Amino acid sequence: MSTATTQRPTGQQAAPRSGPPRLTGRRLAPYAFVLPAVALFAAFKLYPIGWSLVLSLYKSVDGTDTFVGGDNYTRLLHDPLFWTALKNTAVILVIQVPIMLALATALAVAFNSRLLRARSLFRLGFFLPMVTGLVAYGVIFSVLLNEKYGLVNWLLHFAGIGPVPWLTDPLWAKISLALALTWHYTGYNAVILLARLQSIPAELYDAAAVDGAGPWKAFRHVTLPGLRPALLLTTVLSTIGTLQIFDEPFILTHGGPDNATLTIGVYLYQNAFTYFDFGYASAIAYALAILIGILGLIQFKVLGDKS
Amino acid sequence: MDISRRSVLRAGGALAVGAGLSGLAACSGSGSGSGGGAGAEGSATKGDITVWSWASPAAEMKALVPAFNAQYPDIKVTVQDIGNPAIWDKITTGLAAGGSGLADVMHIGIDYLPGYTEKFPNGLADLGRLGADTYKDAFAAGVWESAVGRNGKVSALPMEANSGGFYYRSDIFEQAGVDVKSIATWDDAIEAGKVVKAKTGKYLLGLDKPASIPDAANFFQMLLQLQGAFYFDLDGGITLDSAESVKAMTIIKQLNDAGLVADLSGGWNAQIAAIKAETCAVLPMPTWYGGIIEDTVPDQKGKWGVRLPPAVRRGGSTAATVNSTYLSIAGSSKQQAAAWKFVEFVLTRPENLVKIYKDKGIAPALMKAYDDPVFHTPSEFFGGQQKGEVFLDALKAPSPAVNYSSDYARALKVVTDAQTKVLLKGADPAEVLKQAADQLAQQTGRRVVR
Numbered sequence: 001m002s003t004a005t006t007q008r009p010t011g012q013q014a015a016p017r018s019g020p021p022r023l024t025g026r027r028l029a030p031y032a033f034v035l036p037a038v039a040l041f042a043a044f045k046l047y048p049i050g051w052s053l054v055l056s057l058y059k060s061v062d063g064t065d066t067f068v069g070g071d072n073y074t075r076l077l078h079d080p081l082f083w084t085a086l087k088n089t090a091v092i093l094v095i096q097v098p099i100m101l102a103l104a105t106a107l108a109v110a111f112n113s114r115l116l117r118a119r120s121l122f123r124l125g126f127f128l129p130m131v132t133g134l135v136a137y138g139v140i141f142s143v144l145l146n147e148k149y150g151l152v153n154w155l156l157h158f159a160g161i162g163p164v165p166w167l168t169d170p171l172w173a174k175i176s177l178a179l180a181l182t183w184h185y186t187g188y189n190a191v192i193l194l195a196r197l198q199s200i201p202a203e204l205y206d207a208a209a210v211d212g213a214g215p216w217k218a219f220r221h222v223t224l225p226g227l228r229p230a231l232l233l234t235t236v237l238s239t240i241g242t243l244q245i246f247d248e249p250f251i252l253t254h255g256g257p258d259n260a261t262l263t264i265g266v267y268l269y270q271n272a273f274t275y276f277d278f279g280y281a282s283a284i285a286y287a288l289a290i291l292i293g294i295l296g297l298i299q300f301k302v303l304g305d306k307s
Numbered sequence: 308m309d310i311s312r313r314s315v316l317r318a319g320g321a322l323a324v325g326a327g328l329s330g331l332a333a334c335s336g337s338g339s340g341s342g343g344g345a346g347a348e349g350s351a352t353k354g355d356i357t358v359w360s361w362a363s364p365a366a367e368m369k370a371l372v373p374a375f376n377a378q379y380p381d382i383k384v385t386v387q388d389i390g391n392p393a394i395w396d397k398i399t400t401g402l403a404a405g406g407s408g409l410a411d412v413m414h415i416g417i418d419y420l421p422g423y424t425e426k427f428p429n430g431l432a433d434l435g436r437l438g439a440d441t442y443k444d445a446f447a448a449g450v451w452e453s454a455v456g457r458n459g460k461v462s463a464l465p466m467e468a469n470s471g472g473f474y475y476r477s478d479i480f481e482q483a484g485v486d487v488k489s490i491a492t493w494d495d496a497i498e499a500g501k502v503v504k505a506k507t508g509k510y511l512l513g514l515d516k517p518a519s520i521p522d523a524a525n526f527f528q529m530l531l532q533l534q535g536a537f538y539f540d541l542d543g544g545i546t547l548d549s550a551e552s553v554k555a556m557t558i559i560k561q562l563n564d565a566g567l568v569a570d571l572s573g574g575w576n577a578q579i580a581a582i583k584a585e586t587c588a589v590l591p592m593p594t595w596y597g598g599i600i601e602d603t604v605p606d607q608k609g610k611w612g613v614r615l616p617p618a619v620r621r622g623g624s625t626a627a628t629v630n631s632t633y634l635s636i637a638g639s640s641k642q643q644a645a646a647w648k649f650v651e652f653v654l655t656r657p658e659n660l661v662k663i664y665k666d667k668g669i670a671p672a673l674m675k676a677y678d679d680p681v682f683h684t685p686s687e688f689f690g691g692q693q694k695g696e697v698f699l700d701a702l703k704a705p706s707p708a709v710n711y712s713s714d715y716a717r718a719l720k721v722v723t724d725a726q727t728k729v730l731l732k733g734a735d736p737a738e739v740l741k742q743a744a745d746q747l748a749q750q751t752g753r754r755v756v757r
Contacts, residue, residue, distance in 0.1 A: 060426055062425060062428070063425060063426055063427060063428035063429075078749065079749065079750070080746065080749075081746070081750075146573060147572065148573075148577075148580075149580075167517070167519065167572070168516065168517040168519070168570070168572045168731075169517075169731070170731075173517075253517075253519070254518075254519060254520070254521070256517055256518050256519065256724075256727065257516075257517030257518060257519075257727050257731060258517075258518075258724050258727040258728055258731065258732075259724060270720070273396050273399050273400065274395075274399075274716045274720075275714070275716050275717050276399060276403070276422060276426040276427075276713075278403065
């Protein structure tokens, strides 16, 4: 990403080595330090990941796990609910993520501007939603967006707008979900973009100004190209996050009404913990992982630095 | 200096390695924890046991602990209110983890019990082994059978047996000039609802139209059970698009199309708010809900009445055991004998169940409890009616066995989606139920009975 240069030692430190390094004493220390983290990672990440691959090849019949090979995966291809979940997730990905990233870019530029007073206060304000617990903000949104007793409809009422069925109409439920996600993650992305923005040399803007570029041209030809690596990062992170989205639809709408906000994450949860179908849930998890991998690759190809 | 620093590093590293390994060992220890059923029975008179339940039943069991301790002073009981539906996820996770982290005693609804026993055959202890068989004939008809798995194991002892009820605002019906007693079928109810709506502006009843919580299909299920039908037949075949199902969904569509259904999206809170706001004339809810109404709106005393629901077809049944709950003991519990003493104490002593009924209106499954006068005295809240006897009649009526099966949760989901399509988009009942049945078959590998 960045081109920070590592200072190469020019002195005499690079003494010639004799023979293979011995794993004793001082050489052992770094391994000892790394081992606990590796052990915990293996126990709580690698093991479940591997075990869920095994699980995805099994089906529980009368309480005993039976090997069914790829059955869970072929079942997935013919499951209309999985496709509904995939479609819903894709819609959020295609509509919400670009809007959010455009907003985040605009915010980052504003945060960076010297014209803005109390910049740190604004940065804090927009980043704060990220710190809010997922469940807490889900509950707050469900209260705000309640059709009969919610604050939002109460305020709209004064503007002469009738009650909006935020969470109970299939289309509005999707919009509510997108709103909640945007509120939660825009500031986070803006901060990443801002960090990158600050590394763009001021001389480039000076040169652009000398060449007669206005603010818009400077933004297009200096800011945007400079932001490219950070935009790639936020796009990839948002894609991964969106594909795994669970908390918001689970708390706001339970995936409803009529599966309008059913996401892959919620469907996976339902299969595992409501239907006790852990094999099928694991297959969904792996399908999701493959999907994320493919989309990530495509984004790197399209947005990545070709040089 | 250098040496000492090195030894400090080494010691630190060794400590860290130790911590890492012990973490790993702890993890593998819990991962391969006893697969359930293997737990020792422990002492019957001594030990610490934990009980999981929710809301009112949790509070009632907690209140029974001092009386229990008078007899078993060395058994320490901790009753935890896990909340409903959170308790189901918690039990599932525990069972899937081989029983680790589960309470000794767990309060389980009939809708979840077959799923647990079929998917986790050793997850719940065999109460027959602990002495439950002696109570086989003590409970309401049908509820014992539901608790006995296909392998003959007694997985749970019945606590509540709730029948479908029809709680109504007598003052609203009076104002509309409709005689509640004359409503014999749900078709009559639709006609009565139209009059009520025209004269008083009140809805007949309320439903969670977008199914914001999982039990939005309770009303549909009651209409099915009134016809002796369910989502599955006794062999496990799918009967979701049977004539009875279509009839039940058609009633819901007719009610909705006539503008008689209030939208109670938001689940429990919305319903409680609707009772306070006097939105609906009728609450088609089971026995236990009477206690909730009394607690929620004590000032509406005398304005309420209760009867059994209208039949679906003229001359049909008005009795249906719509939900029952049980107490189970975890197969992994090391205190099964002590846990059994508590379960036995709560569920087989009439005086305890009578107390629970008096406090919260929860209907006991133990038939002997109904000898108590409380079930036969007029209720002031319900306009002097003998509420207890209304439901006792339903409990005594022949009750067909209901096969919830291990796929009840999936069935409930497709049914709720179908109902939402009917309520929000005016979909055709027969068509959405056919789709639902086909989808359930695709998901479960069960055949559709047509």
